[in-house]
Amino acid sequence: MAYAQDGEDGTGSLLDITMEDYRHVIDFFTTHGQDSGMQVLSLAKPPGRLECVAMEVDALRTAGRYFGPVGTEYTQLSVPAHHELFHQTIYSPLSAFLGLPLQVARYPFFGLFNEDDVFSPIRDLMLFRDDQAAKDPRDSLSAVVVREDRKPLAPLHLEALMEFIESKILPMMPEFRRDNPGVKMSMEHLRGKVTPDDFKNFFHNLRAEKAQKDASLLEIPSPFEV
Numbered sequence: 595m596a597y598a599q600d601g602e603d604g605t606g607s608l609l610d611i612t613m614e615d616y617r618h619v620i621d622f623f624t625t626h627g628q629d630s631g632m633q634v635l636s637l638a639k640p641p642g643r644l645e646c647v648a649m650e651v652d653a654l655r656t657a658g659r660y661f662g663p664v665g666t667e668y669t670q671l672s673v674p675a676h677h678e679l680f681h682q683t684i685y686s687p688l689s690a691f692l693g694l695p696l697q698v699a700r701y702p703f704f705g706l707f708n709e710d711d712v713f714s715p716i717r718d719l720m721l722f723r724d725d726q727a728a729k730d731p732r733d734s735l736s737a738v739v740v741r742e743d744r745k746p747l748a749p750l751h752l753e754a755l756m757e758f759i760e761s762k763i764l765p766m767m768p769e770f771r772r773d774n775p776g777v778k779m780s781m782e783h784l785r786g787k788v789t790p791d792d793f794k795n796f797f798h799n800l801r802a803e804k805a806q807k808d809a810s811l812l813e814i815p816s817p818f819e820v
Contacts, residue, residue: 645746668749693790695742
């Protein structure tokens, strides 16, 4: 029998729990170890579901090798908040810089490609990260992306962010390398050049453009308004 108890000193009243509550606790300790303190557990998100996005790169493949991305598909997912996937995410500092802090997890059952084979758009989310960080999803053709604050993430939100990075930030990098040989570009070099407001306006413009073919997209709130 498992139950909960009020208070930290073990003297509180007994509380009934659901199987989802129980699964949440078991999943936490299975992932983080039985020595994880209760203070850490109390910071874990409660049971529920997260609205996140699956990002799948459609790549040209010939004779077992990937030769380049053809396009990217964004699919809405509703995933249990305690899913083990969210214990293996990698933080995207660039997305946070633009006002939409995201965490990225590699799909567990999709193969990787060699860095020399193809450039995946997923790597754009990993810009300005420590290259030595473990469990890096950048060399994956598929990923699950979730907001760090656990607010709903819509496919259009992620698509707009990726297009903003591709059209506004990536073009700055060759010019920076040319003007600053031997210096690695950092987010500090972006300050004053791009802002969260720039991305906010970009989203509104992209939504309006796509709504000309699908008016229902106008019902999707800005990622800054959810």
